[in-house]
Amino acid sequence: MTGPIHDVRPRASDLLETWNGEAVDARAVPVHPVSRFRAIVLEALAGGGRLAALFGRPAEGRVLLTAVLADDPEGRLALLSTLVDGAYPALSAEVPAAQGFERELAEQYGVRPEGHPWLKPLRFEPPLRPVRDAFGRRDPRATIPGEYPFFAVEGEEVHEVAVGPVHAGIIEPGHFRFQCHGEQVFHLEIVLGYQHRGVEPLLQGGPDRRSLALAESIAGDTSVGHGLAYVKALESLAGRPPPARAMALRGVALELERLANHVGDLGALAGDVGFLPTASYCGALRAEFLNATAELCGNRFGRGLLVPGGVRHDLGAAEAQAIAARVRGAWEKSRRAAGLFFESPSVRARLEGTGAVSRETALALGLVGPAARASGVDRDVRRDHAFGIFRFVHVPVVTADTGDVFARAWIRLLEGERSAAFVASQLENLPEGGARDPLGPLAPGSLVVSMVEGWRGEIAHVAVTDEAGRLARYKVKDPSFHNWFGLAMALRDGQISDFPLCNKSFNLSYAGHDL
């Protein structure tokens, strides 16, 4: 990462600067001709910036594209827009991290990113405006995921392996198509979209009584992460930050979610390599963190805790102390259970060198979260674009450099350690005062980028209000949006039998991707 965005910024008026959770006047976002838009985005990215989001919305019979550029070292975001219709020159040829965004635009708004190297439907969703999408489809029933031309490798001994959408275990649906030569994987193509429920259009026109429950259901294992991004977006638009006590309790819930998933993932990885003690213990220890979350709010996944303006349940001092002690105890056991796993030479031999993703690949694809940090990409929203309690209390960021299954597993242990310490110390020192304030109306004609470091990585929501202060567009980006391609790259030239292990080391969300 070199140089902040302003180093390459030709003119101050080219970009609108903002930060995580700051509402801006939507009309103040500069709108450029396409060629200028491209040039500014490419320059900013070449200067070390990152494309955090790129999304469309209808405007003047055309489509207004808005890019959110992140300057992670400086903790700043910058916005710019362009109006397109029909086709425009794709960014993805130069910026692989844009590939998903541009496929989404092609599908949602029927604009064609010319020169896109991998222009395929993203989630087989019907267009969001009454046009045909860039693939000529208007009716969602016309095609389903998997009914499309797969990338194929030809040759005498090349064979194809197809897996899914219905998998062997209790897992969400997706289709994996391998091009193999014996055991060796030349290429893995991942087709998603089976989980598409239409989250974004359902949030449009809100906030209404469904909205919060919808946000909590974007990815059920990340209810707190997505729920938090949503309530934070609304609070920013209403100009009402939540009370300090609510921020602390939200931070506790977010880190408990990270702990439950990281510990569960360590158990799942252990199960996959046949190391059963850790598989059984971590399976049960994961429940300790889920149950601690249920002590906060009655639900093991944190549903019903968050509300715009604060939290729905406060804790008494004795309750908070009891949960803190429980979390410390559960972590102590988790650390020991994971220790058995990592200290076993046969386990290490199985994990090390498997499914490696290089730092260059991770950067190019825009990977986020533990998957990025395992490849040496030092990025974490809790530090880079600090929000809520993390503005006051810092959780150290951990990285590794081998980018393999081992690194992705090891990172989870180290992150768990820090999250457990954070949760316990917050619960032991909760700020005084109330835990919920009324929200008030949302500012009309505004835009806010709301980011949260979920357990899989950066969650980014962008909310835009209309003149009446209703949500005119609600864009959701789950960390899996970028990271699925990381999994495909982890398999390249690997062994097909490594797939389950690699897949678990990423443990990505299908629902979060498919929306």
Added chain:
Amino acid sequence: MIDILKFRLGYGRQTVAFPDGPPKFPARFRGRPAVDPSRCTDGCTACAEICPTEAILAPGTASMAVDLGRCVFCGDCAAACPPGAIRFTDDHRLAARAREALVVRGDEPVLAAALDGEMRRVLGRSLKLRQVSAAGCNGCEAELNATGNIQFDLGRFGVQFVASPRHADGIVVTGPVSENMLLALRKTYEAVPAPRLVIAVGACAISGGVFRESPVVSGGAEAALAGIPVDLFVPGCPPHPITIVDGLLRLLGRLG
């Protein structure tokens, strides 16, 4: 090896006492709602206005009810009702054999009836299920997975999730069934040899849940599998693992 054994010895028994002993839930756990319309303030429909899934039927009238098939157990209705016309009990028993049985009035337990005669004889002691996530958010899937861990240990009752529909006695559907999963769900069902069960787990699979108004979902298993009856509905968002285990054991006639 020694370390592993030492750890094991210090670890103790993990499996929950349920069903032999009472299950333990946290203080804020929201189980079956109890409805008492005599406590309603005249003309008040605050609960229904706030409910994300329109789960409250006939609010403020003598026939007020909560539809557990839609309810996501957010608790907002109870919070909006200081007189307590709707309140949440810690009764985990929520599963039912018929859709109508999920519409609760008063404060009576919901208990799923057992399969009858031949089905119970064939499946009662060994039930293999194929899970199909059809746009489930991974909440219900996670709790179904949890039923198999060492705490809830569904395997001890002879109930198991299997990899192939050909080896299964039925399917467990989660999610509101997206258009994009409709074909895969139907094909999986057809691949299960008859007689076969259909079990819908979670508000989405029962009614569409928070997605029921989306144009790209079918609104649950019953709607998606048009004409094929659902044998067991397990409400919740997601249901607690004990609620799932309770429902399955009642279906098999294993709980009195």
